[in-house]
Amino acid sequence: xxxxxxxxKPAQLDEVKEALRAFGVQGLTVTEAGGYGRQRGHTEVYRxxxxxxxxxxxxxxxxxxxxxDAGQLVDVVVEAARTGKIGDGKVWxxxxxxxxxxxxxxxxxxxx
Amino acid sequence: MNGADTAFxxxxxxxxxxxxxxxxxxxxxxxxxxxxxxxxMMSFISLAVVSVLWVLFGYSLTFGPDTGGLIGNLDxxxxxxxxxxxLTERGGIPVLAFVLFQMMFAVLAPALMSxxxxxxxxxxxxAVFLALWxxxxxxxxxxxxxxxxGWLRELEVIDFAGGTAVHIxxxxxxxxxxxxxxxxxxxxxxxxxxHNLPLVVLGAALLWFGWFGFNAGSALAAxxxxxxxxxxxxxxxxxxxAGWLAYERLRHGAFTTLGAASGAIAxxxxxxxxxxxxxxxxALVIGVVxxxxxxxxxxxxxxxxxxxxxxxxxxxxxxxxxxxxxxxxLAVDGVGGxxxxxxxxxxxxxxxAFSFAVSWLLAKLVQAxxxxxxxxxxxxxxxxxxxxxxxxYDFTAVGGSAGRDPGGPPAAPGTAPRPSRAxxxxx
Numbered sequence: 001x002x003x004x005x006x007x008x009k010p011a012q013l014d015e016v017k018e019a020l021r022a023f024g025v026q027g028l029t030v031t032e033a034g035g036y037g038r039q040r041g042h043t044e045v046y047r048x049x050x051x052x053x054x055x056x057x058x059x060x061x062x063x064x065x066x067x068x069d070a071g072q073l074v075d076v077v078v079e080a081a082r083t084g085k086i087g088d089g090k091v092w093x094x095x096x097x098x099x100x101x102x103x104x105x106x107x108x109x110x111x112x
Numbered sequence: 113m114n115g116a117d118t119a120f121x122x123x124x125x126x127x128x129x130x131x132x133x134x135x136x137x138x139x140x141x142x143x144x145x146x147x148x149x150x151x152x153m154m155s156f157i158s159l160a161v162v163s164v165l166w167v168l169f170g171y172s173l174t175f176g177p178d179t180g181g182l183i184g185n186l187d188x189x190x191x192x193x194x195x196x197x198x199l200t201e202r203g204g205i206p207v208l209a210f211v212l213f214q215m216m217f218a219v220l221a222p223a224l225m226s227x228x229x230x231x232x233x234x235x236x237x238x239a240v241f242l243a244l245w246x247x248x249x250x251x252x253x254x255x256x257x258x259x260x261x262g263w264l265r266e267l268e269v270i271d272f273a274g275g276t277a278v279h280i281x282x283x284x285x286x287x288x289x290x291x292x293x294x295x296x297x298x299x300x301x302x303x304x305x306x307h308n309l310p311l312v313v314l315g316a317a318l319l320w321f322g323w324f325g326f327n328a329g330s331a332l333a334a335x336x337x338x339x340x341x342x343x344x345x346x347x348x349x350x351x352x353x354a355g356w357l358a359y360e361r362l363r364h365g366a367f368t369t370l371g372a373a374s375g376a377i378a379x380x381x382x383x384x385x386x387x388x389x390x391x392x393x394x395a396l397v398i399g400v401v402x403x404x405x406x407x408x409x410x411x412x413x414x415x416x417x418x419x420x421x422x423x424x425x426x427x428x429x430x431x432x433x434x435x436x437x438x439x440x441x442l443a444v445d446g447v448g449g450x451x452x453x454x455x456x457x458x459x460x461x462x463x464x465a466f467s468f469a470v471s472w473l474l475a476k477l478v479q480a481x482x483x484x485x486x487x488x489x490x491x492x493x494x495x496x497x498x499x500x501x502x503x504x505y506d507f508t509a510v511g512g513s514a515g516r517d518p519g520g521p522p523a524a525p526g527t528a529p530r531p532s533r534a535x536x537x538x539x
Contacts, residue, residue: 044305045364047374047410047423051303 001096001109002070006061007033008081008089013059019080023073025063026112033060039086058089064099066109117204120334121213127325128216132159132223134322138315138373139227141308142422146494147231148307148504154226154238161243162219167191170218171211173251178261183252201260204333213329218254220326221278222246227422228286231296232491235499237484244474245285249467253281256463269459270443270452272341273330275385275435276463283429284464285471286420292475293484295419297491304421309369316373320349323380327387337388344387345380348399352379355403363407371407374427378406381431386439394442402434429464436460 008016013030020028034055041054065073070093077091101111136155143151162170169189176184188194191211198207222242229238256262257269257277264271271277296304306312327345331338356375357367382402383395390398410426413419420426437460440453478484485491490498497503 045360045366045368046305046370047368047426048360048364048407049411049414050364051305053303 001099001112002065002067002093003096004063004065004070004073004077004091004093006077006081006089006091007035007058008061008077008091009083009087010057010059012081012083012088013061015080016061016077019076020063020073023069023076025065025073027063029062031060031062033058037087037090056087064096064112066112113199113206114204114333117333117335118206118209120338121205121209121329121332124325124329125209125213125216127322128213128220128329129159129322131216131319131322131326132156132220134315134318135220135223136315137311138319138377139230139422141311141313141315142227142306142370143230144304144494145307145504147496149500149502150235150495151226151230153235153500154229155223157235157239158219158223158242161239162222162246163215165243165246166211166215166218170246170251171214173247174218174254175210175214175259178255178259181256181261181263181266183255184259200332202332210332213332214254217274217278217326218246218250221250221274221282222285224279224282224428225286225289225424228290228420228424229293230421231495232486233293233484233495234482234486235495237478237482240482241289241474241478241484244478245471248474249285249470250277250281253277253463253467257459264459264462267455267459268452269455270389270439270447271385271436271459272388273327273384275381275432276459279381279384279428279432280436280460280463281432281467283425283427283432284467286424287418287429288468288471289475289484290418290420290425292472292479296421297488299419300414306370309373312373313369316376320376320380323349323384327380327384331388341387344390344392344395345383347392347395348383348387348402349376349379351396351399352376352382352403352406355379355400356407357403359404359407374410374423375403375407378402378427378431381428382435382438384435385432386435386442389439389443389447391444394439394444397442398435398438401438402431405434406431433460 006016034057036054036056041052041056044051044053063073074091074093081091082088098107099111100107132155136152139155140148140151167190169186171191172186172188173184176186176188179185194207194211196206196208199205200207200210222245254277256264257271258265324342324345328338328342331341353372353375356371356378360371361367379399379402382398386398387395406427409430410423412426436456437453440456441448443452475484486495486498
């Protein structure tokens with residue numbers, strides 16, 4: 001099994017969800033995230049006081065997938081998350097040792 | 113009794129009542145999420161405290177028979193001696209309409225100071241300070257400026273609707289309180305962005321609307337003076353909004369929403385003392401100058417190192433001074449000139465000195481007895497939770513998509529996000 005993690009623009013979340021659903025992924029986890037990459041943040045001004053906002057709001061999408069799907073799914077997520085503009089985010093996959101479905105106790109790929 | 117005048121003053125009083133909730137939104141949107149409710153409550157509590165004090169002794173101290181030009185007496189404590197048939201001395205309207213109208217001013221004035229103290233004072237201490245301040249600072253100063261026999265009125269200082277009595281007074285009172293209470297934890301280090309600018313604009317709009325009652329209503333008659341005042345209010349406010357935006361665009365590179373809302377308030381403040389004594393061109397000048405000067409003045413707190421959180425000093429004190437001083441020269445009908453300017457300056461700086469001294473002492477008194485400043489832990493976690501046991505917004509819901517049919521099967525029962533479990537506290 002692999003854990004695919006994607007940190008994406010919040011506006012692309014629907015695209016990514018849709019693409020994963022179309023691929024047949026059963027579930028995912030989304031968290032609010034903040035961060036920056038090479039684009040850094042931006043500056044806002046309130047009554048003359050400048051604030052550098054360097055943590056840009058992002059969505060972090062996590063999906064557990066069987067090994068054989070991982071490569072293709074990374075491409076699916078990247079495709080759906082891409083706008084071509086700076087700040088599109090990152091996608092990566094790491095091996096997962098075990099996974100358990102809490103309700104039934106199923107283990108390994110059966111739990112996905 | 114004049115029915116038209118009475119109707120106008122009553123409706124104006126209703127308008128002015130709306131300014132205090134408007135102010136609550138204007139300030140409430142400007143603070144961080146963790147003290148948004150507290151900011152609303154700091155204004156709202158004034159509607160409770162001052163309405164009560166006003167009928168007990170406030171009206172009488174302010175507008176009761178004069179004692180030495182400084183304060184009224186207690187002849188009308190509890191509104192005794194005033195019946196529905198009592199008319200104002202000018203004969204036009206029931207005294208009770210005037211009592212209501214001026215009550216709304218007394219409610220608004222101390223609430224103005226709350227923005228300077230955002231995020232860091234205990235709610236109970238604020239309510240006590242508010243009661244003391246309105247009694248020992250606002251009632252006397254309003255008497256000086258507006259009451260029969262008040263020394264600034266006898267001196268013919270122009271303060272039509274309260275640029276000196278309300279705005280300079282509250283602005284400098286806020287400065288004194290801030291110097292006693294101290295800076296917010298993290299001032300100039302942590303980001304302290306407004307959490308909801310649309311709320312700020314909504315508040316500014318309500319204030320602008322209510323201010324027609326505040327300014328034009330102060331004519332106490334539906335006449336040409338009221339019309340002049342209403343028109344000049346709009347002219348100066350528009351001009352100040354434009355002036356503030358122009359300054360920001362040149363100085364900081366953007367036309368900000370907060371700047372637009374702030375500029376409008378600066379213009380409203382500045383025209384308040386002056387609007388009945390100037391013509392349209394005079395109102396235009398006062399507005400532009402207020403917009404430019406106040407947008408510069410809000411930066412002073414960083415240079416001088418006082419934490420006037422929401423710029424009560426930069427907008428109300430400075431804006432009040434702009435209007436009060438400029439009308440000395442811009443007043444029409446041969447009134448404006450060096451002599452009138454001297455009177456304006458004397459009035460403004462007398463109120464400034466008196467209000468600063470007494471406000472500082474009252475803040476010290478509250479600090480030394482019941483404690484003004486919130487506990488540092490409460491301040492860091494947010495005064496909403498500490499003093500109101502509430503939070504302004506529910507942030508627990510995440511995910512979900514808007515306005516699109518997903519095309520899949522309907523969600524199984526029980527998969528919808530559940531509301532977070534509330535723990536009931538039995539005290």
